[in-house]
Amino acid sequence: MIDIKLLRDEPDRVRASQLARGEDPGIVDAILAADERRRSSLGEFETLRAEQKAVSKDVGAAMGAFQRAKKAGAPDAAHLESVAHAARAKAAHLSDQVKALESNADEAGAELERLLRKVGNVIIDGVPTGGEDDYVVVETIGTPRDFASEGFEPLDHLALGERLGAIDMERGAKVGGARFYYLTGVGALLELALLNMAMAQATAAGFTAMITPTMARPEIMLGAGFIDAHADEVYRLEADDLYLTGTSEVALAGFHADEIIDLSAGPKRYAGWSACYRREAGSHGKDTRGIIRVHQFHKVEMFSYCRPEDAEAEHGRLLDWEREMLAKIEVPYRIIDTAAGDLGSPAARKFDCEAWVPTQGKYRELTSTSNCTTYQARRLNTRERDPNGSGTRTVATLNGTLGTTRWLVAILENHQQPDGSVVVPEALRPFLGMDVLKPIA
Structure with a gap:
């Protein structure tokens, strides 16, 4: 979540971010009001609790004086008994008041957190305003092939995959339903080769390789920002109160939850390999052919913990590692600066890398990298020792994809030949052990 101090100090900045995202800026005033209620309730609670403690001491003193007077048969014993009972009554009344104020403060705090x-996340300066179609193209790399000049009409990835014995959608649907598939033969080997190449690149760059859980508890999903506004996109196992994750980002964000980590030597970087699951709610009729939009896939995800002041520079590094991977598969692509209204809640900025898909005549997303600043770590209570020596502070988190099943679409379509074979990109050959994928029939 965003820092309440930022909202108090710079409410107009948060309002502007809300407007850029297409969200209600009025929530800023609601939060400020809830914050004031909470602080006021806490103030009253602390004042009355201090009084309660003082009165409790008076009760003890009064009861002691009464007991001593009674034992000694002193004439003022009756009076002291009356004083002691009055002190106890006052203490009981204060106790009720303190409990009520504490309850009010808790309720105000819960309302504040809910809001x-x-x-x-508050967007970074320069992020385009608007929705899905309001991105800004940062760079275009490579030129799409002119298949017409080569004298043949390109096949889409599914037709190619079926000829290669690489993709079986029919049996996938028989077993799992729509948007499930089998990668078979060279299809399975191609995905493994791609993801192994991604993991090799990541570990060479200093990332720690991780095979992550693909189920997460609600508090981790919530902390990572995946069940606030888009819970309908996530598979939930109600009997176990667990969620299937749509990216290893969730597990990697939760890896250091409730910890104080050491970033004195630089960012902590992890590369997570996992199966991913997405319900694709609301995508009825979109990308129903092939493996572009499916319910299950595999992915290698970069995840970085760094100091907040280093987050933007780290974002640039993650994007460069994505460029490196895309260069290895030798496909034309472009980089876009995603508009605020198309960002997920945790992201303050996101760059998408979109590969050219010849049979669709357009660029399609292969990978993205997001700077989540302190949004996720604040929710998950991941901190570092403040370099200035003043306690602890929230760290920043970032993520970026190095390879996923969808990359097979771009590889197959861009490297196909007139006879239905597919030339394997040179960098991928050592991982696959083949130079060319050939039709089986």
Whole structure:
């Protein structure tokens, strides 16, 4: 969630971010009001609790004086008994008041947290305003092939995959339903080769390789920002109160939850390999052919913990590692700066890398990298020792994809030949052990 201090100090900045995202800026005033109620309730609670403690001491003193007077048969014993009972009555009344104020403060705090969780991360200056179609193209790399000049009409990835014995959608649907598939033969080997190449690149760059859990508890999903506004995209196992994760980002974000980590030597970087699951709610009729939009796939995801002041530079590094991977598969692609209204709640900025898909005549997303600043780590209570020596502070988190099943679409379509074979990109050959994928029939 966003920092309440930022919202108090710079409410207009948060309002502007909400407007850029297409969200209600009025929630800022609601949060400020809830914050004031909470602080006021806490103030009253602390004042009355201090009085309660003082009165409790008076009760003890009064009861002691009464007991001594009674034992000694002193004439003022009756009076002291009356004083002691009055002190006890006052203490009981204060106790009730303190409990009520504590309850009010807790309720105000819960309301404040509920409202804060509805606010997306504050966008970074320069992020385009608008929705899905309002991105800005940062760079275009490579030129799409002119298949017409080569004298043949390109096949889409599914037709190629079927000829190669690489993709079986029919049997996937028989077993799992729509948007499930089998990768068979060279299809399975191609995916493994791609993901192994991604993991090799990541570990060479200093990332720690991780095979992550693909189920997560609700508090981790919530902390990572995946069940606030898009819970309908996530598979939930109700009997176990667990969620199937749509990216290893969730597990990697939760890896250091409730910890104080050491970033004195630089960012902590992890590369997570996992199966991923997405319900694709709301995508009825979109990308129903092939493996572009499916319910299950594999992915290698980079995840970085760094100091907040280093987050933007780290974002640039993650994007460069994605460029490196895309260069290895030798496909034309472009990089876009995603508009605020198309960002997920945790992201303050996101760059997408979109590969050219010849049979669709357009660029399609292969990978993205997001700077989540302190949004996820604040929710998950991941901190570091403040370099200035003043306690602890929240760290920043970032993520970026190095390879996923969808990359097979771009590889197959861009490297196909007139006879239905597919030339394997040179960098991928050592991982696959083949130079060319050939039709089986």
